[in-house]
Amino acid sequence: MSVEFIGNDEKIKSELLTVNMGPQHPATHGVLRVEIKTDSEIVAEAIPHIGYLHRCMEKHCENADYRAIVPFVDRMDYLASMNMELGYAITIEKLASIAVPRRAEVIRVLVSELQRIASHLVAFGTYGIDIGAFTPFLYAFDQREKIISFFESISGGRLLYNYISIGGVSRDVSNDLIVGLEKFCAGFEDQLKMYDTLLTQNKIFIERTANVGVMDKDYCYDYGITGPVLRGAGVEWDLRKKKPYSIYNEFNFEVAVGKGLKGCVGDCWDRYYVRMVEMEQSVKIIKQALVKLREEGGEFTTKVPRVIKVPVGEIYMRTECPKGELGYHIISDGKKGPYRFKVKSPCFTNVSALGEIAPGMMIADLVATIGSLDIVLGEVDR
Amino acid sequence: MTTQTDGQLTVKKYFTNIWDAVSSISKGMAITMGYVLKEKEVTLQYPEEKETLPKGTRMRLYNDVDDCIGCKACATACPVGCITIATEKRAVDAPEKKSSKGTAIKFDLTQYTIDKALCCFCGNCTTVCPTECLFHTTEFEYSTYNVQDLKIDYLSDEARSWKEKALKDRL
Structure with missing residues (x-):
């Protein structure tokens, strides 16, 4: 693209200045490095560099047996471990044809929706910090803490749960915890209204995000973008609704879609707003799941042999994670571990779209755009 | 790809913008002040005070x-x-x-x-x-x-x- 230089005077030689944003930068949400060529405040070119958190996760998984992979997939998107586990568990269950008890399915939906709220709360809180509002972050983490302590009492871990195992879940949810969750749901709906006045309708926030970093429908299709970013562009695509996995077809909820309420469709505000509506819908699902959980008795896991026998075959399964569609491609050669383990990461595709959208933006708008993509570098690099 | 659809800035719009900003910030500040008055302290003074972990927490x-x-x-x-x-x-x-x-x-x-x-x-x-x-x-x-x-x-x-x-x- 052509770049207009400020100094047209031949005596003053002007050139683009290269600035490295990251890998240690609070606005890049981890260890993303964006190499920016700047013309004063305007970004002329932005190249995202990844790989600072590469842990050879796929290769590690190929050397572990099927049960020992669960702790590894936990560490991909460490803000949404439950969703990572759920995707992996249903992939292996389909390949090995393992039936899951109904109570386990309800618990799985319950925990993955709670995890979606927790993940979106981090996105909401840190996005506020990126824009310059610190207070929402504290309120978001206050609520997230309640979800995390629930997970702590059911699984034993605060961040990396290893809770959803192949064939069910590892521990049962007691009635006391169900009562606690019902209280949380009632309180959280008021909190969502508070977030609306605190940040969503704030004039400065709208000015910073509306009409910034617009990704329209076609652009999202070209890059294979999924999740809230795609829905923010006005596409009603949610795997929970379109291709239901687990028992999502039994739940009543709506798919949040960006409508361009404050600017044009597919801007940063829309992507942010889709997450807020999704939290509302997740609370709706959780309430239904809690009713189901009270009714359903029975086992929370099937008896699975210590070493899981998976027949020779190949499978690709995808699930809707807080950040987008997560796919597992597993090739089994009948041995105790997978022959090939490949993960299709939503954040990787989302961050790859940054390079084309950035030119012409202000640097501050680039920060707003990165924040609205909601990337987790653990999942990008794996 | 950034598009600006704001249109012409009129005198009226200029003042409405200022009013919107002031009012929405004060609404937010009211919530924060409510928290200051209502909410109790949540910080634990760690080595002196300790949280009791739920049974089954995965530690040593x-x-x-x-x-x-x-x-x-x-x-x-x-x-x-x-x-x-x-x-x-x-x-x-x-x-x-x-x-x-x-x-x-x-x-x-x-x-x-x-x-x-x-x-x-x-x-x-x-x-x-x-x-x-x-x-x-x-x-x-x-x-x-x-x-x-x-x-x-x-x-x-x-x-x-x-x-x-x-x-x-x-x-």
């Missing part, structure tokens, strides 16, 4: 070596391979020994070491344990000056002295 592992049958299931299940076990076959004429679940102990442990510096606290080893002698405790304050000290030998007297406290944490 404890192995009741007298109950262990030396089956090595935990070492096989471990994704990072931090458990080292060495066993010796019990002599035929030795007195019969049984675990708390009634399984006959046919092997004597000569080594049972867990490298807590390597451990990823996933709990896979505890779910496969047939006698449930290996479990996580809620003990988390065991940092050391030397990384080698995190290799815990469960046959040592020090590790055996944790038994009473550890058994309370068993699920």
Whole structure:
């Protein structure tokens, strides 16, 4: 693209200045490095560099047996471990044809929706910090803490749960915890209204995000973008609704879609707003799941042999994670571990779209755009 | 791809913008002030005050070596391979020994070491344990000056002295 230089005077030689944003930068949400060529405040070119958190996760998984992979997939998107586990568990269950008890399915939906709220709360809180509002972050983490302590009492871990195992879940949810969750749901709906006045309708926030970093429908299709970013562009695509996995077809909820309420469709505000509506819908699902959980008795896991026998075959399964569609491609050669383990990461595709959208933006708008993509570098690099 | 659809800035719009900003910020500030007055302090003064962790929290592992049958299931299940076990076959004429679940102990442990510096606290080893002698405790304050000290030998007297406290944490 052509770049207009400020100094047209031949005596003053002007050139683009290269600035490295990251890998240690609070606005890049981890260890993303964006190499920016700047013309004063305007970004002329932005190249995202990844790989600072590469842990050879796929290769590690190929050397572990099927049960020992669960702790590894936990560490991909460490803000949404439950969703990572759920995707992996249903992939292996389909390949090995393992039936899951109904109570386990309800618990799985319950925990993955709670995890979606927790993940979106981090996105909401840190996005506020990126824009310059610190207070929402504290309120978001206050609520997230309640979800995390629930997970702590059911699984034993605060961040990396290893809770959803192949064939069910590892521990049962007691009635006391169900009562606690019902209280949380009632309180959280008021909190969502508070977030609306605190940040969503704030004039400065709208000015910073509306009409910034617009990704329209076609652009999202070209890059294979999924999740809230795609829905923010006005596409009603949610795997929970379109291709239901687990028992999502039994739940009543709506798919949040960006409508361009404050600017044009597919801007940063829309992507942010889709997450807020999704939290509302997740609370709706959780309430239904809690009713189901009270009714359903029975086992929370099937008896699975210590070493899981998976027949020779190949499978690709995808699930809707807080950040987008997560796919597992597993090739089994009948041995105790997978022959090939490949993960299709939503954040990787989302961050790859940054390079084309950035030119012409202000640097501050680039920060707003990165924040609205909601990337987790653990999942990008794996 | 950034598009500006704001249109012309009129005098009226200029002042409405200022009014919107001031009013929406003051609404937010009202919420914050409400929190200042209503909410209690949540910070724990850590070394003096401590949070009680729920039962089953995955912290330091404890192995009741007298109950262990030396089956090595935990070492096989471990994704990072931090458990080292060495066993010796019990002599035929030795007195019969049984675990708390009634399984006959046919092997004597000569080594049972867990490298807590390597451990990823996933709990896979505890779910496969047939006698449930290996479990996580809620003990988390065991940092050391030397990384080698995190290799815990469960046959040592020090590790055996944790038994009473550890058994309370068993699920």
